[in-house]
Amino acid sequence: MKTIKGPGIFLAQFLGDTPPFNTLDSIADYMASLGYKGLQIPTNDPAIFDVKKAAESKTYADEIKGKLKEKGLEITELSTHLQGQLVASHPIYNPLFDAFSPKEVHGNEPARREWAIEQVKLAAKASKNLGLTSHVGFSGALAWPFLYPWPQRPAGLIDTAFKELGKRWKPILDVYDENGVDYCFELHPGEDLFDGTSFELFLKHVDNHPRANINYDPSHFVLQALDYVQFIDFYHERIKAFHVKDAEFNPTGKQGVYSGFAGWADRAGRFRSLGDGQVDFSTIFSKLSQYGYDGWAVLEWECCIKSSEQGAREGAPFIESHIIEVVTRAFDDFAATGTDENVNRQVLGL
Template sequence: MKRPVTLFTGQWADLPFETMLKKAKAFGYDGVELGCWGDHMEIDKADQAYCDAKRKVLKKHQLKLFTISTHLVGQAVCDRPDQRHKAILPDYIWGDGDPEGVRQRAAEEIIQTGRAAKRLGIDTVVGFTGSSIWHLLYSFPAVSEEMIAEGYEDFRKRWKPILDEYQKLGVKYALEVHPTEIAFDIETAKRALDAVDYHPAFGFNYDPSHLGYQGVDYVKFIYEFSDRIFHVHMKDVTWNDVPGTSGVFGGHLPFGDNRRFWNFRSVGRGRIDFERIIRALNDIGYTGPLSVEWEDSGMDREMGAMESCEFCKRIDFSPSGQAFDSVMKND
């Protein structure tokens, strides 16, 4: 059975919830991944009645819900909050802006998000973790191993209690492996798992676009963490083969600027080999949704969302239940 194709609504939060659902259905999606900003999913309001009302509207539009996503608040749990965070956080999380207070309120909100997921009848929350050591990525002035270890200890201290609550709820947290997070490639993902003692509630939202332009083997990632792929984002990216004027770090150029070394693309229009990804997902037995996170600064988003849905449904296929040459053998 082919996997459901869903649309992540985070990039559509300017639209009211029901308007977004109408569009997702018209684009051909089987369901949605609701972003926890705008009015798509409001965690501070998410009691049982609120969650039941959301499910009723989803059913009305014949759309399924598989996960909710809390990237913005999750980012603040381990980060050093500043004015960038104020711009993306709810006022009740930002409060007076005291960094430690912001981190603690964000952590409590992540727990509340897990409870909301339970009320919605789903078992996966996707999001970020933030990182207290991302700014140490380039080791000059020299960064000691002790400083990096302190960063993973900070991650453990802040996320282990959250994950314990998720385990009680029967809900999993899927970190989107991504620059600025505690895990941004294969090696750091291993270290993040080790830091939380391979907690059963902690795994990954697989998004190949964040790995490809870094030069990370994005198919190997699937096999490396075969039991920790809790959710999948379908997002494409392109990068240059010839020297340009900016590098992997972006040159302080905005997304979409053609001087960048890399840019996100509508699914199927970049350099990610989705055929290999589907085969790898089949190999590890992943049967969850393929969720389109549409980000392409140079393309109309409605056209992009529609063609991305069509692409995902076309590229996906079920694994074979038998070897192709089995009918040629004599008993």
């Protein structure tokens, strides 16, 4: 068993145009003051973190690490959630997802995809330069619009979609392998990889690639009514990153998993700040520790009720209180009698 690192925090939901959220330096000071020890850094804004520069310049990577170390912080992982989304995008979403890319590739999906793939590959090299071994992001989605099997799906449609998804991701995963980094897919509704079954289907089409792993986020499983604890039993060997995010699911006589197109505050399934939802984090931290997960516990704040500032303030002590310092000896060692084969045989009546 190993002890989980933390607390860490994902910066994506906090970045903005006003201090202290407009520069990496100032937001790092802010998060350190709240008790965080690690930052998960999005790579879609060069003004915050230049992923191309970090991939090409070890000096730049070392400078970033050094500045954060002075503040008592480490980088937990880099994130390419937005770029990963664009590796595979069903055409129906193209106008919405253009906003995740530079203007010069808007309206041109092949060019946008090429840009996104290059970004994700750069993140692998940047991670290596930063001394990181895990990375987080999305898979993108070709099959998601056909999630519910009505109208009846044409035979082989999902297999064709996942075959194409695997074709696009396998070369990317090879780059991650070359750089000694795990790509941890956040299993998330809206992505083709959203639960264990879809992840297994993907693994089939990337030849069980060793770098295809999981960013475990129980909140997305609560909203699907999936057993998020047993999930760890099934997939712990592939869990290489951990988003600590709470959620609640309260179905009624009017709505369930799909929530009737309601806004976030009125949905049966809602993301909540830590401690305000239904996720059993004590069991999760115990399970992950039992299975030897030694990566970071990273807060991803998303809540439709509580402010991000309050969520961040409460998040660090919440995570800290759940981290288990794993045992280094058995609790009943005081009663050990040593090893004696003769005694063992006598006890067994041999």
